[in-house]
Amino acid sequence: MISDSSLAASKRRILLVEDSEIIRETLQALLESSGFVVEAVSEGLVAVAQFTQAPYELVLIDVGLPDISGYEVAQRLRGAPSGAAAYLVAMTGHAQPSDKAKALEAGFDVHLAKPFEIEDLEALLNSRLAAMRES
Numbered sequence: 001m002i003s004d005s006s007l008a009a010s011k012r013r014i015l016l017v018e019d020s021e022i023i024r025e026t027l028q029a030l031l032e033s034s035g036f037v038v039e040a041v042s043e044g045l046v047a048v049a050q051f052t053q054a055p056y057e058l059v060l061i062d063v064g065l066p067d068i069s070g071y072e073v074a075q076r077l078r079g080a081p082s083g084a085a086a087y088l089v090a091m092t093g094h095a096q097p098s099d100k101a102k103a104l105e106a107g108f109d110v111h112l113a114k115p116f117e118i119e120d121l122e123a124l125l126n127s128r129l130a131a132m133r134e135s
Contacts, residue, residue: 012035012036012057012058012129013036013037013038013039013054013056013058014031014036014037014038014039014056014057014060015038015047015050015051015058015059015060016028016031016041017040017042017043017044017047017061017065017070017073018040018042018060018062019043019062019064019065019066020062021042024040024042025040027040027060028040030121034125036058039054042066043066043067044061044067044068044070044073045067045068047061048073048076048080051082051083051086055081055085055086056086057085057087057132058086058087058125058128059077059087059088059089061073061074061091061108062091062092063090063091063103064093070092071090071102071103072106074088074103074108075106075107077107078107087109087110087128088107088108088109089110089111089112090103090106090108090110090111090112091116092111092112092113092114093113093115094113095113110124112124
């Protein structure tokens with residue numbers, strides 16, 4: 001699992017925004033088993049409201065949500081008082097260079113193409129945890 005999950009992950013809060021119940025529940029269980037505190041929601045507007053009340057350091061956002069797009073969620077989170085400090089990950093089945101560029105333009109830090117391997121998510125989170133420890 002996450003290589004440094006014991007202390008580093010246990011102090012990290014993740015907001016997971018995914019409309020697919022199966023994916024949401026699977027990712028939530030995976031992340032919680034690594035020691036993260038995870039709040040999982042299925043709609044973009046709920047995510048924005050949740051973030052403004054209790055900011056998160058890491059936010060995993062499905063781009064294709066039922067109410068507003070994940071791109072709009074990212075833009076709104078970046079506009080929130082603590083939004084600049086959050087690490088935003090776009091999760092999407094669209095993996096063309098233009099899709100990656102669109103995600104970065106919307107305010108995401110990284111683009112993770114679905115379906116992704118659990119190892120890819122682990123590497124991404126381990127890298128982010130290491131960067132957070134250094135700062």
